[in-house]
Amino acid sequence: MKKSIKLVSAVLVLIVMSAFTITSDGYKIGDIAEDFSLENVNGKMVSLSDYKDAKGFIVTFTCNTCPFAVAYEDRIIALDQKYASKGYPVIAIMPNNVKVKPGDNLDAMKERAESKGFTFPYLIDADQSVYPKYGATKTPHLFVLQKTKKGNVVKYIGAIDDNYKDASAVSTKYVEDAVDALLAGKEVPEKETKAIGCTIKV
Amino acid sequence: MNMKIKLFSIAAVLLMSGCFNNKKSETVSVESGTKDLSSNFSKNIDLEVYDFNGFEKFLNKKDDKVYVINFWATWCAPCVKELPYFERLNAEFKDDGMEVILVSLDFPHLYENKLKPFIKERNLKSKVVALDDPDMNTWIPKVSESWTGAIPATIIYRNDHRKFYEQSFDFEELKTELNQFLNKNIYP
Numbered sequence: 001m002k003k004s005i006k007l008v009s010a011v012l013v014l015i016v017m018s019a020f021t022i023t024s025d026g027y028k029i030g031d032i033a034e035d036f037s038l039e040n041v042n043g044k045m046v047s048l049s050d051y052k053d054a055k056g057f058i059v060t061f062t063c064n065t066c067p068f069a070v071a072y073e074d075r076i077i078a079l080d081q082k083y084a085s086k087g088y089p090v091i092a093i094m095p096n097n098v099k100v101k102p103g104d105n106l107d108a109m110k111e112r113a114e115s116k117g118f119t120f121p122y123l124i125d126a127d128q129s130v131y132p133k134y135g136a137t138k139t140p141h142l143f144v145l146q147k148t149k150k151g152n153v154v155k156y157i158g159a160i161d162d163n164y165k166d167a168s169a170v171s172t173k174y175v176e177d178a179v180d181a182l183l184a185g186k187e188v189p190e191k192e193t194k195a196i197g198c199t200i201k202v
Numbered sequence: 203m204n205m206k207i208k209l210f211s212i213a214a215v216l217l218m219s220g221c222f223n224n225k226k227s228e229t230v231s232v233e234s235g236t237k238d239l240s241s242n243f244s245k246n247i248d249l250e251v252y253d254f255n256g257f258e259k260f261l262n263k264k265d266d267k268v269y270v271i272n273f274w275a276t277w278c279a280p281c282v283k284e285l286p287y288f289e290r291l292n293a294e295f296k297d298d299g300m301e302v303i304l305v306s307l308d309f310p311h312l313y314e315n316k317l318k319p320f321i322k323e324r325n326l327k328s329k330v331v332a333l334d335d336p337d338m339n340t341w342i343p344k345v346s347e348s349w350t351g352a353i354p355a356t357i358i359y360r361n362d363h364r365k366f367y368e369q370s371f372d373f374e375e376l377k378t379e380l381n382q383f384l385n386k387n388i389y390p
Contacts, residue, residue: 067277067309137368138352159351163336165310174339194342196307199280199352 026135029191032151033059033143036130038093038123041110046121048091048145048152055087056146056155056182058175061136063094064112065103066198069139071164073116076140079160079175080120088144088179090120095131095139098124100201131200138197144178144188155182158193247318251310251332254341260303260331261345264361268300268383270376271357273333273345275307276320280370281354285324287373291380292328298384302328307353310334358383 027033035048048057060076062069080090098105106124113122125131134143135157144156156178161170178188263269272288274281285304292302304326308317313332321330335341342351346366349355356367360383367379 071309137350159339162339164338165336169336193339194349194351195338196342196351196353198278199354 025132027133027143027154027157029154029157031154033145033154034133035152038125038130039106040121040123041106041113041118046091046123051089053087054089054147056144056179057152058083058088058090058179059134059143059145060090060092061095061131061134061139061141061143061200062092063096063101063104063139063198064108065096065101066139068164068195068197072140072160075160075167077116077119080118082176083179084119086179086183088183092118092120092122093125093130094122095125095128095136096201097128104201128202136200138199140195140197142175144175144182146182155188156191159195162193164195247321249313249318249321249330249332251313251334254333254335254337254344257305257331257333257335258344260305261357261359266299266361268358268360268380270300270302270380271305271359272302273305273307273353273355275353276312276316277308278353284354284371285326287371287376289326289328290373291376295380295384300380300384304328304330306330306332308332 033048037045037047040046048054051057058079060079062072062076064070076090076092084090094104094109096104102108109122109124112118134141136143140160142156142158142160143154145152146155147153156175158174160175161167161173163170172190174190174193177190181188260269260271270288270291272281272284274285276282288302288304292300296302306317310332317332338351342349345355345357346368348366349368352368354370356369356371358365358367358379363383365379371379
């Protein structure tokens with residue numbers, strides 16, 4: 001009994017501690033992003049290393065159920081249509097715990113990907129191990145990676161643009177500016193931006 | 203041994219409160235504002251709507267009162283879950299020199315059919331204002347440099363002393379934080 005309490009408490013403490021460190025950690029600009037292997041809505045596993053010809057990635061943490069993520073869906077599709085052919089495909093990852101948000105489960109993701117005609121993989125972070133590495137805290141939350149010999153370097157973290165309400169009223173397209181700069185071999189003009197989003201459900 | 207049990211129970215409580223939060227958040231309904239409410243009553247609600255420049259005054263009052271500023275939205279389940287704690291805080295401490303201000307980040311096109319009915323139905327007594335400013339990257343860091351933009355988020359301040367919290371609260375946690383600012387021995 002004593003021993004089991006000791007064991008359980010040690011495990012609990014570890015879990016609690018990791019829960020706290022997760023929130024404060026995450027990639028900074030210039031860090032190398034680890035690869036992952038996550039299930040896509042078509043049942044196949046997807047990794048960044050599958051994209052042999054990519055120059056980089058637009059990794060997008062998003063979901064079905066967050067109004068801000070939904071408001072940006074069409075713009076995420078547009079990003080993929082514009083930049084996949086230039087070597088920067090969108091890789092969308094759904095980070096929520098589907099027990100908390102059943103509307104984000106794999107079946108719901110499949111439906112959404114089909115009805116919206118997603119041209120990019122829509123992956124589920126089923127064991128919620130990938131989003132903490134990135135330090136994603138909300139949906140939508142974007143990370144632009146540049147493929148280099150050292151690995152996939154984080155070049156931009158933040159929002160898609162500066163107007164969630166109205167795509168036609170946007171004055172700065174942060175992600176497009178970042179990818180355009182990388183394609184031109186230039187420095188990303190604005191490396192980190194902030195936006196309101198839905199907390200990732202754990 | 204004693205200490206381990208203590209540690210164990212602290213960990214367990216922490217864990218349980220975490221699980222509790224998560225489980226609860228799915229069941230909170232933001233659809234509860236019925237059409238009846240929106241058509242009949244909510245028109246009577248005056249909602250103050252600000253862009254950030256207009257709103258900023260609420261973050262910088264110097265009248266020695268403690269302000270508890272909570273950023274929320276009807277679509278944010280963990281926000282809706284903790285609203286009653288802010289309401290209770292306001293009810294219990296408003297006579298002690300503090301005020302709760304609930305800052306809604308709801309979408310402007312839903313003010314009439316969602317936010318106002320919600321305020322009416324929940325009978326919110328704390329002051330509710332709406333912040334409508336799409337240029338988030340400009341104003342979020344002005345609220346707090348450490349805010350990633352996830353909600354719920356809360357600021358407690360008194361004059362120049364302030365703390366920012368990107369987290370969910372329960373009532374006891376809120377009370378503990380508030381008491382630091384009130385700096386009074388209210389609870390014997």
